[in-house]
Amino acid sequence: MSKDSAIVAHTISVLVANEPGILARVVGLFSGRGYNIESLTVAETNAKESQSRITIVTKGTPMIIEQIKAQLDRLVPVYRVRDLTVEGPHIERELALVKVKGVGEKRVEALRLADVFRAKVIDAKSDSFVFEVTGNTDKVQTFIGLMEELGLVDVVRTGIVAMSRGGEAL
Amino acid sequence: MLKPEESATTGADLLVKALIDEEVEVVFGYPGGAVLPIYDSLFKQNRLRHILVRHEQAAVHAAEGYARSTGKVGVVLVTSGPGATNAVTGLTDALMDSIPIVCLTGQVPTHLIGNDAFQEADTTGITRPCTKHNYLVKAVSDLARTVHEAFYVARSGRPGPVVIDLPKDVLMNKHEYTAPPKVAVTHKSYRPQTQPDPKKIEQAIEMIANAKRPVFYAGGGIINAGPKASKLLTQLVHLTGYPVTNTLMGLGAFPASDKQFLGMLGMHGTYEANLAMHGCDVMINIGARFDDRITGNLTKFSPGSKKIHVDIDPSSINKNVRVDLAIVGDAGIVLDELVKAWKAKQPKVDQKALKAWWAEIETWRARNCLAYKPNTQVIKPQYALERLYHHIKDRDHYITTEVGQHQMWAAQFLKFEQPNRWMTSGGLGTMGYGFPAALGVQIAHPEALVIDVAGEASILMNIQELSTAAQYRLPVKIFVLNNHYMGMVRQWQELLHGGRYSESYSESLPDFVKVAEAFGAKGLRCDDPAKLDDTIKEMIELKHPVIVDVIVDEKENCFPMIPSGAAHNEMLLGPDDKQSAQVSEEGMVLV
Ligand SMILES: Cc1cc2nc3c(=O)[nH]c(=O)nc-3n(C[C@H](O)[C@H](O)[C@H](O)COP(=O)(O)OP(=O)(O)OC[C@H]3O[C@@H](n4cnc5c(N)ncnc54)[C@H](O)[C@@H]3O)c2cc1C
Ligand SMILES: Cc1ncc(C[n+]2csc(CCOP(=O)(O)OP(=O)(O)O)c2C)c(N)n1
Ligand SMILES: [Mg+2]
Numbered sequence: 001m002s003k004d005s006a007i008v009a010h011t012i013s014v015l016v017a018n019e020p021g022i023l024a025r026v027v028g029l030f031s032g033r034g035y036n037i038e039s040l041t042v043a044e045t046n047a048k049e050s051q052s053r054i055t056i057v058t059k060g061t062p063m064i065i066e067q068i069k070a071q072l073d074r075l076v077p078v079y080r081v082r083d084l085t086v087e088g089p090h091i092e093r094e095l096a097l098v099k100v101k102g103v104g105e106k107r108v109e110a111l112r113l114a115d116v117f118r119a120k121v122i123d124a125k126s127d128s129f130v131f132e133v134t135g136n137t138d139k140v141q142t143f144i145g146l147m148e149e150l151g152l153v154d155v156v157r158t159g160i161v162a163m164s165r166g167g168e169a170l
Numbered sequence: 171m172l173k174p175e176e177s178a179t180t181g182a183d184l185l186v187k188a189l190i191d192e193e194v195e196v197v198f199g200y201p202g203g204a205v206l207p208i209y210d211s212l213f214k215q216n217r218l219r220h221i222l223v224r225h226e227q228a229a230v231h232a233a234e235g236y237a238r239s240t241g242k243v244g245v246v247l248v249t250s251g252p253g254a255t256n257a258v259t260g261l262t263d264a265l266m267d268s269i270p271i272v273c274l275t276g277q278v279p280t281h282l283i284g285n286d287a288f289q290e291a292d293t294t295g296i297t298r299p300c301t302k303h304n305y306l307v308k309a310v311s312d313l314a315r316t317v318h319e320a321f322y323v324a325r326s327g328r329p330g331p332v333v334i335d336l337p338k339d340v341l342m343n344k345h346e347y348t349a350p351p352k353v354a355v356t357h358k359s360y361r362p363q364t365q366p367d368p369k370k371i372e373q374a375i376e377m378i379a380n381a382k383r384p385v386f387y388a389g390g391g392i393i394n395a396g397p398k399a400s401k402l403l404t405q406l407v408h409l410t411g412y413p414v415t416n417t418l419m420g421l422g423a424f425p426a427s428d429k430q431f432l433g434m435l436g437m438h439g440t441y442e443a444n445l446a447m448h449g450c451d452v453m454i455n456i457g458a459r460f461d462d463r464i465t466g467n468l469t470k471f472s473p474g475s476k477k478i479h480v481d482i483d484p485s486s487i488n489k490n491v492r493v494d495l496a497i498v499g500d501a502g503i504v505l506d507e508l509v510k511a512w513k514a515k516q517p518k519v520d521q522k523a524l525k526a527w528w529a530e531i532e533t534w535r536a537r538n539c540l541a542y543k544p545n546t547q548v549i550k551p552q553y554a555l556e557r558l559y560h561h562i563k564d565r566d567h568y569i570t571t572e573v574g575q576h577q578m579w580a581a582q583f584l585k586f587e588q589p590n591r592w593m594t595s596g597g598l599g600t601m602g603y604g605f606p607a608a609l610g611v612q613i614a615h616p617e618a619l620v621i622d623v624a625g626e627a628s629i630l631m632n633i634q635e636l637s638t639a640a641q642y643r644l645p646v647k648i649f650v651l652n653n654h655y656m657g658m659v660r661q662w663q664e665l666l667h668g669g670r671y672s673e674s675y676s677e678s679l680p681d682f683v684k685v686a687e688a689f690g691a692k693g694l695r696c697d698d699p700a701k702l703d704d705t706i707k708e709m710i711e712l713k714h715p716v717i718v719d720v721i722v723d724e725k726e727n728c729f730p731m732i733p734s735g736a737a738h739n740e741m742l743l744g745p746d747d748k749q750s751a752q753v754s755e756e757g758m759v760l761v
Contacts, residue, residue: 017359020306025298032299063488070485076303076323079359 009059010085011162015170017077018044018052025075035068039159055161082170084162092162096140101128102151110150117143178344181310182207188317190217191350194245196613198229202249204276207341224634226253228606230260234269235610238593239568241396243270243324250276251289259600261331262300266597268394270329272320279339280308293335302330310343318350327362328483329394366499371507373495374478379517381452383527384412390419391457391501393589399502400589406509413531415443417458419596422586436464437732438578441539442531447472448738456480457501460490470737480504539730539743540582549699551651551722555583561706567619568611572604572628575657575728580623602631605648612644626652627676636689639715647709648717653724661727666753682719697721734760
């Protein structure tokens with residue numbers, strides 16, 4: 001596959017004015033133009049300035065990624081768009097709550113693995129646990145995979161939040 | 171100092187004051203329950219003129235015509251629910267063609283929003299993808315500021331339509347007025363880049379100067395940048411001695427009668443313009459967006475050229491075509507820098523190569539690609555436009571069009587010497603655009619000759635506006651090229667669908683002369699080439715709105731044509747080329 005047609009995942013950080021409709025604008029842009037969203041997180045990050053940070057993981061050819069960034073930047077309430085994937089080293093984290101039901105050996109094994117993954121028990125009943133696991137997507141994915149054999153009944157994930165390494169702000 | 175209660179006015183009055191402060195002179199609108207407070211405020215003043223249209227879509231198109239012919243923001247006022255949804259086609263049209271519009275929509279009172287109240291529609295939701303930006307004003311204290319911001323957003327950067335949704339209680343509550351900021355609003359998050367990077371100007375000059383087979387490809391962005399940009403483009407083209415072509419939206423950006431002008435390019439562009447684009451070694455795109463009507467088959471588009479792209483909107487750059495030098499900035503400012511740099515540097519152009527390039531272009535030009543077979547029995551549409559042009563060229567005139575073959579022939583056969591004289595729906599291709607747009611143009615230029623070049627199918631899409639024309643005595647001329655077909659559809663069916671003219675015959679047409687008369691306008695008809703000149707002269711002399719029903723050849727096709735999916739050098743020059751039209755399967759799915 002040539003460089004121009006290779007499809008690569010990019011993590012994009014968007015600083016926006018926290019105003020009604022902003023998320024609809026961003027999501028509508030993706031659906032309307034046929035871009036895909038692998039993951040999207042949003043929350044207010046600066047109450048004084050009323051700003052939110054959106055982290056989007058999307059996939060596309062270099063031309064599509066460039067287009068996505070330009071389209072995002074064009075939205076009136078968008079302050080800044082940064083492509084963390086191309087702008088140097090960055091850290092990604094997500095959080096999952098993982099519910100596992102079972103007794104006996106399986107229950108013990110689940111607890112042991114949770115310890116290995118540094119997942120916290122945040123709810124426990126005699127036949128179930130809810131684990132909280134944080135990490136990069138690979139780690140979270142692997143943990144969930146392991147739980148499947150041990151009585152996984154439910155999962156929620158936050159999607160990725162990401163930030164550049166070093167002392168610079170967005 | 172007045173106490174707040176004493177200086178406070180209703181939201182509706184504030185709105186009118188804000189519009190006046192934004193130097194608005196005309197509002198195109200249609201009333202309804204949710205906007206009654208605004209109509210009451212309008213009634214009590216005489217600074218703002220309100221033009222009552224007969225359909226909200228027409229209000230937006232009229233505002234577009236007004237805006238495109240003046241460079242100002244066009245203003246629309248419609249009621250909630252159906253008023254707003256009727257405006258959606260116009261808003262989408264303005265978005266696609268980068269026309270600055272502020273559209274005020276009524277809304278149910280804030281406490282009823284979301285209740286499926288009478289004439290409630292989620293206007294901000296519906297218009298989000300078809301506006302540059304939109305606002306729902308939830309408190310009267312935000313109203314004046316929002317209006318000023320909306321005008322700034324509509325006219326700055328890449329212009330576009332902005333909607334302000336106004337709940338009725340907000341229009342009736344009271345507050346003090348906020349005047350527009352003295353300096354241009356500096357928005358917190360919206361900061362279009364107008365100044366180019368100086369290093370890129372230098373690089374551009376070098377690329378332009380070293381070209382052996384150059385072409386300027388100039389688009390609607392030049393018109394958006396104001397008449398000065400057209401002057402600067404003309405200057406740069408003259409300084410370099412290079413050929414120039416315009417897009418449909420860019421017609422008038424460079425004088426059509428100039429020797430260096432190759433005509434329009436693209437699907438129905440000239441042979442010489444398209445072959446110059448195909449064979450050039452340096453392409454200088456200023457304010458054009460590599461639309462699919464221009465590029466044809468992308469993989470075969472101008473394969474050997476280095477490309478420079480000047481655009482105010484970074485999302486236009488590298489969207490369809492990868493370019494070698496991207497300059498983000500306002501076309502007028504960039505052209506000014508380029509002209510200055512060229513004059514300062516006086517670069518040496520390879521005159522020998524340029525001469526050879528022009529010689530090649532002249533051989534393409536000699537094909538005379540717009541030629542058609544004259545006929546003394548039936549009026550050829552091309553002939554009708556040639557004669558029309560002959561009679562209007564020395565008058566102060568403005569042209570609008572509907573959408574179809576007649577639109578393309580108008581682009582080919584009418585010559586535009588100045589910007590802002592040509593209003594057409596390019597991006598959305600909205601049938602029904604031309605007549606209301608012409609009304610907007612006529613409002614802005616009461617003394618000028620304003621002509622809507624129309625098809626018999628398109629004109630029926632906003633024919634009700636004859637009532638508006640009659641009410642305000644707007645002497646707009648509707649020049650119908652009546653071929654009894656949705657000609658453009660018929661042409662595609664002939665070329666791509668084996669001549670099966672499914673639903674493209676204009677059945678049961680009204681008598682346009684009687685239609686005109688019924689609305690208090692004048693109607694003329696002509697079906698004889700020998701009488702056409704007299705009919706056109708009569709049309710021009712009449713001080714009324716006029717429909718001229720010009721009965722033209724039913725089966726005439728619009729050439730040249732680049733079939734969908736084909737490359738610039740695979741264009742069809744005339745009916746005899748039809749056999750060789752090998753439209754690929756990929757081409758068939760394209761529109
Ligand atoms: C039936 C039909 C047939 C058609 N056939 C043809 C055809 O044969 N040839 C043809 O040319 N078109 C044709 N069109 C029109 C076509 O669809 C496009 O609308 C048109 O080509 C776009 O013109 P443009 O590239 O100049 O861009 P516009 O739509 O005018 O866009 C302007 C560009 O300039 C930028 N810009 C805006 N303001 C500024 C500024 N101040 N400074 C710098 N940049 C700015 C914008 O960001 C944008 O990228 C046809 C349309 C129809 C309906
Ligand atoms: C609102 C709308 N509906 C449908 C179309 C598709 N369309 C493009 S051209 C055309 C036919 C136009 O016929 P007419 O106005 O008679 O013009 P002609 O091509 O015959 O000159 C149609 C239906 C369109 N452009 N706009
Ligand atoms: Mg027709």
